[in-house]
Each structure stands twice: as C-alpha cells, then as structure tokens.
Amino acid sequence: MIARDLMNSDFPYVMADADLDYVAKLLAECGLGAVPVVDDDLSPIGIVTRSNLEQARNQPLPDLGAIPEFLLRNRPKPVFHANGRALREVMTSPAISIPDVAKVPDIARIMESHSLKRIPVVEGHKIIGLVLRKEVMEAMKGGFPALALEAHRRRPLISIPQQTGDRCALATAEEFRDLVTAHERQLELERAERRQATTELRDQRIRxxxxxxxxxxxxxxxxxxxxxxxxxxxxxxxLIRFPSQLCTDGGRAINAPDPLWPATLRGEPADVFQRWRNELHPRGFRIAAQIIDFPEGMPGDAALFLMWSAARN
Structure with missing residues (x-):
C-alpha cells in the first residue's frame, strides 16, 4: 500500500496571501485538522493546523493563572480572529511532504521522526492529497478502512427609480411670455430637484x-x-454587476485599468474578489473587472468576470 491509496484527495488548500480568518474557518469545517499552503505551482510551502492558531491567540494575562480543566471541559472554543496577522506568520514552514508512491512503513517513519499528525502528498511537485496519521496506523495494523470524506461547496446583481410637474393661464402677449419664462424656470428647478433626489437616492443605495x-x-x-x-x-x-460608485474611486482604477483596482472594491464585490482569491485562484481561475456602460460618458455599472480559459498573451 502506498500514499496514493491512503490519501484524502478531497481537502482544502490555500495560497500564502489567503486571509488567516478564512483559513481558520476552513480548519473548523474540513475535519482534517490541517490546511496546506501552496505556491503558484501548487507546491506545498507550509501547513496550518489548529495548534498553529492556538499559539497565535492572545495569551491570558499572567496574573489570571491557568484555567482549571473542569471549567474548559465541553466549553466551545472562541472564534479565532487574525487581528492583522498574516498567514505566513502562523503557518509551519517549510512543509514536509511525501511522494504519492511512498510506502506505508516509510510514511510512518517520516511522520514519527517529525512528530506529524498529517502530511501532504505530492505528485512531482504538485500537491494531490493529505495523509492522516490515524490512517497510517490503521494500515500498519492491517485494518485500513475504505475512506469516504465529505465534499465542499459551490450568487447576485444590482439597479434605481424617478418623478414630474406643469401649469398655465391667459391675458396679454407679454403675460404669455412671462408664463413661458416662469415655465422654463420651473422645469429647470424640477430638473435640479430630480438630479438631487436621484443623487441622494443613489448615495443611500451605495451606502x-x-x-x-x-x-x-x-x-x-x-x-x-x-x-x-x-x-x-x-x-x-x-459574477456580479454593481454601480461603479460602489468603488472608493468611482470606478476610475477599473477603467484605467490600474492593477490596484481590487483595493477600491467595497461590499459584496469586495467579498466576491476575496472568495475568488482564497478559493478559486489556487485552482486556476482568473478574475477581471470592467466598466460595462458609460451613461452620459461617465462610468456607470462595473462587473467582475470569472474566467477559466488559458491566459491570453
């Protein structure tokens, strides 16, 4: 039996620029107790476990002393917060990995010598799985069970409203001319009020x-x-269409285009970019932003596009 027979091929992994809070959420959900960190070529460069996160938590004040075991028993652990820490500060690096053809005794020996509970499996340089120590022990005892791990996961758009008015009377031609002038002033006033109402409504919608x-x-x-x-x-x-005013610069960086455009996103578009960076970027997907209409020559709506074709030169 070799590593490929034992490994869990359905496992989460992230790149080094992933948010630490997101990695903590992955750890809580995946059930494998570890999330490998990979580079652009999907080579493992580190690994994050629950113990890494525990060491990264703020320690209790010294004068409080240790919390008694009976108070900790069955008590849910507090939600982890990165508080500005980067993934590279927390992960164990470099990552120790094994080839997919490694035999069970060799895997056990490596895990024992490095005190590992789980280890990434690579094919060439690319990560393809994760082996857990308990499964290696089962295999060593000859009682290796069939493995069946859970699978993982797999959204929205945006728009705005409007108003009106009018009147008349009669007398001399001069009075009629005055009525025309008053009517034009009224129309201009209504247009200004409509512009202001539309601006306020859009600003409220943007907020x-x-x-x-x-x-x-x-x-x-x-x-x-x-x-x-x-x-x-x-x-x-x-993926998502949104008013360019939702960007902190009104969509200018996207329209330029400026490579720093992701920093201008807010709300759901910012979350979509973050989910792409954390979950889809490591799996070969690309993302692009574009202004897709220009009402009155100004940037209107913007959109984020998910792409899976080979990169264009």
Missing part, C-alpha cells in the same frame, strides 16, 4: 450596498451559474 456582505448561499449560486456558462461553451461568466 446600503457597501454594508452588504456576500452569503455562502449566494456564492454557491454564482459558481453554479458559472458552471452552466461553461457547459454552454463559454470561457467566462459575469
């Missing part, structure tokens, strides 16, 4: 959109729609 967060259900729906686009023969999919 609401900036505070909205992307839900897991919306993200899964986005990816399902992208899958349907691929099934239809398309090489890209519009």
């Amino acid at each position: 609401e959109l900036a505070s909205q967060r992307l839900t897991d259900a919306q993200w899964r729906e986005m990816l399902e729609q992208a899958r349907r686009s691929a099934e239809a023969g398309l090489a890209e999919h519009l």
Whole structure:
C-alpha cells in the first residue's frame, strides 16, 4: 500500500496571501485538522493546523493563572480572529511532504521522526492529497478502512427609480411670455430637484450596498451559474454587476485599468474578489473587472468576470 491509496484527495488548500480568518474557518469545517499552503505551482510551502492558531491567540494575562480543566471541559472554543496577522506568520514552514508512491512503513517513519499528525502528498511537485496519521496506523495494523470524506461547496446583481410637474393661464402677449419664462424656470428647478433626489437616492443605495456582505448561499449560486456558462461553451461568466460608485474611486482604477483596482472594491464585490482569491485562484481561475456602460460618458455599472480559459498573451 502506498500514499496514493491512503490519501484524502478531497481537502482544502490555500495560497500564502489567503486571509488567516478564512483559513481558520476552513480548519473548523474540513475535519482534517490541517490546511496546506501552496505556491503558484501548487507546491506545498507550509501547513496550518489548529495548534498553529492556538499559539497565535492572545495569551491570558499572567496574573489570571491557568484555567482549571473542569471549567474548559465541553466549553466551545472562541472564534479565532487574525487581528492583522498574516498567514505566513502562523503557518509551519517549510512543509514536509511525501511522494504519492511512498510506502506505508516509510510514511510512518517520516511522520514519527517529525512528530506529524498529517502530511501532504505530492505528485512531482504538485500537491494531490493529505495523509492522516490515524490512517497510517490503521494500515500498519492491517485494518485500513475504505475512506469516504465529505465534499465542499459551490450568487447576485444590482439597479434605481424617478418623478414630474406643469401649469398655465391667459391675458396679454407679454403675460404669455412671462408664463413661458416662469415655465422654463420651473422645469429647470424640477430638473435640479430630480438630479438631487436621484443623487441622494443613489448615495443611500451605495451606502446600503457597501454594508452588504456576500452569503455562502449566494456564492454557491454564482459558481453554479458559472458552471452552466461553461457547459454552454463559454470561457467566462459575469459574477456580479454593481454601480461603479460602489468603488472608493468611482470606478476610475477599473477603467484605467490600474492593477490596484481590487483595493477600491467595497461590499459584496469586495467579498466576491476575496472568495475568488482564497478559493478559486489556487485552482486556476482568473478574475477581471470592467466598466460595462458609460451613461452620459461617465462610468456607470462595473462587473467582475470569472474566467477559466488559458491566459491570453
């Protein structure tokens, strides 16, 4: 029996620029107790375990002393918060890995000598799985069970409203001319009020959109729609459309284009970019931003596109 027979091939992994809070969430959900960190070539460069996160937590004040075991028993652990720490500060590096053809006794020896509970499996340089110590022990005892691990996961758009007015009377031609002038002034006043109301309404909408967060259900729906686009023969999919005013610079960086445009995103678009960076970028997907309409010559709506075709030169 070799590593490929033992490994869990359904496992999470991240790149070194992933958010530490996101990695902590992955650890809590995956059940494998570790999340490998990989480079652009999918070579393992580190690994994060629960013990890494525990060491990164703020320690209790010295004068409080240790908390008694009976108080800790069955008590849920507090949610981990990165508090500005980077993944590279917390992960164990370099990562120790084994080839997919490594034999069970050799795996056991490596894990024992390095005190490892789980170890990445590579094919060439690329990570393809994760082996747990308990499964190695089972295999050594000859009682290796069939492995069946859980699978993982798989969203929205944006718009605005409007108003009116009028009147008349009669007398001399001069009075009629005065009525025309008054009417034109009234129309200009109404246009100004409409512009102000539209601006205020849009500003309120932008504030609401900036505070909205992307839900897991919306993200899964986005990816399902992208899958349907691929099934239809398309090489890209519009993930989310939003007013360019939702960007901190009104969409200028996207329109330029400036490579720092992701830093201008707010609300759901910022969450979509973050989910792409954490989950889809390591799996070969690319993302692009574009202003897709220009009402009155100014940037209107922007959009984020998910792409899976080979990179263009």
